[in-house]
Amino acid sequence: MTMSRGRYNSGERTRIRLIEAAEKLFARRGYDGVTLADIRKAAGQHNSSVIGYYFGTKDGLLGAVADHRFPAVDAERGALVRRFVQDGHGLSTREALWAVAEPLANTVCRNNHYVAMLYRLLDEGRLAEHVAAAMSTSNGYLVDRTLRTSAGHLPPDVVDQRLDLVYESIVRALSRCDAMRRPPAHAELSALVDAWEAALVAPLSEETEAARAART
Template identity: 60%
Template sequence: MTTTRGRYSSGEQTRIRLVEAAERLFARRGYDGVTLADIRKAAGQYNSSVIGYYFGTKEGLLLAVFTHRIPSVDSERTALLAELSATNGRLSTRDALWAIVKPLAGTIGRNNHFVALLDRLMRSDRFSSYLPQAHPAAGETGKDADLALRASIGHLPDDIGSQRLDLVYASILGRLAHYDRRGLPPKRTELTALVDAWEALLLAPVSAETHDARRAS
């Protein structure tokens, strides 16, 4: 008979310990800098087959981290998008940024290093392999927020808009990962100032110099 402790069975507790240990180590050292033995030890598990039993492979364990974290981020984003849409109607650039940023910032805390993991993946060759899950706008409502953000800068040439979005997404993960490493979520005043900067980057006018360079190329 399966015993239970609190909300989870003992088997589910073991699985969650492995997922959270993997997330913490991947965020700290990178995916390739961590062994299965490292993860087992960090999770207090010494059975050499335990990760294979629950996840199959190291890659399966990484995917399990996404499955563990994305639903709660997506749920908060759903509520925020509904609130912003009800209040403001069509989402502005700033609204769409908040819909992407706030749920990610809300993950920062004890035993949650999801943002720092995403930042690590974005700065590695593995990002493209896990783009649907590792993107800052992962999840069904994340896609909606991303589409709203792209629509809000639709007046920009496509290549410039894409370049700016890439810069903003990398900056979002990088700055939030900084707070994760400090172990403290950003203060409201810090987060609003960051959203100011990301909004300004996206909406800055295209300079005459850039227009000239694009025509020349």
């Protein structure tokens, strides 16, 4: 969300403008397709050292974008987890998937380009570090552990493969909604959760078992 000017001093307003300009450009053109000069121009800044002053490097600015958006996502994730487990039962696979996807889906709006940026980072091979950071919080850890346990009947390397598939699919699916500037309807997201759950819990086929045996 774009912040009200009255809430910040001029330095903090400049910092927020740079963050939001960077997020929008990263979402449109990817991290590698954007220069610091592009970001400064989009933020209305002419001082060539302004990004270095506030963020150090381009990577530092990318981290600041994540820091700007992620706390609200994680807070909503935590609220969902608490709601799901309030009757004393453990978090189910389906609930864990909702806790991953719904807070991200709720960021899809006119002035928030976080999901679209994550999609671009995925295409550039930069998403894994952001997933790792998201899953390092107490909420993220519980969700990730639940999903790993759901796939615990599989070999460890396949568990990793399935989780990567699911996390990447969540970003891809939500990025399509973002391109239309609308969050997914409940029924649409529920159907996606069906697919992600199936991907996690499906057993290895006989073909895959045979191929793995032949490989080893």
